[in-house]
Amino acid sequence: xxxxxxxxxxxxxxxxxxxxxxxxxxxxxxxxxxxxxxxxxxxxxxxxxxxxxxxxxxxxxxxxxxxxxxxxxxxxxxxxxxxxxxxxxxxxxxxxxxxxxxxxxxxxxxxxxxxxxxxxxxxxxxxxxxx
Numbered sequence: 001x002x003x004x005x006x007x008x009x010x011x012x013x014x015x016x017x018x019x020x021x022x023x024x025x026x027x028x029x030x031x032x033x034x035x036x037x038x039x040x041x042x043x044x045x046x047x048x049x050x051x052x053x054x055x056x057x058x059x060x061x062x063x064x065x066x067x068x069x070x071x072x073x074x075x076x077x078x079x080x081x082x083x084x085x086x087x088x089x090x091x092x093x094x095x096x097x098x099x100x101x102x103x104x105x106x107x108x109x110x111x112x113x114x115x116x117x118x119x120x121x122x123x124x125x126x127x128x129x130x131x
Contacts, residue, residue, distance in 0.1 A: 010077015
């Protein structure tokens with residue numbers, strides 16, 4: 001999984017990355033399908049190239065992928081996932097369970113303003129469709 005992002009309020013690096021795949025539930029992430037995988041991805045100034053430790057097998061349909069950068073704010077700052085204005089399927093969602101808003105999966109534009117958006121990433125590997 002390749003994810004395009006950037007460090008801000010500091011220069012990183014992230015100590016690790018956590019990738020999780022979710023089922024779809026009413027256009028938002030549902031149950032965890034695979035993961036979470038805690039990885040040490042190749043880091044190119046906040047853009048990550050991650051190799052999963054096991055093959056992820058997903059049936060045809062809609063699935064959700066999540067990446068969290070594990071970064072120490074006091075020494076590394078923050079990390080942000082770059083967005084893509086072209087929405088593929090469902091708009092990207094955000095969840096901040098410990099926050100004061102968007103404590104459950106909520107479309108990005110509702111949490112942060114602006115237009116509906118998607119996240120910048122790609123999944124690489126051999127696609128095998130199973131039903």
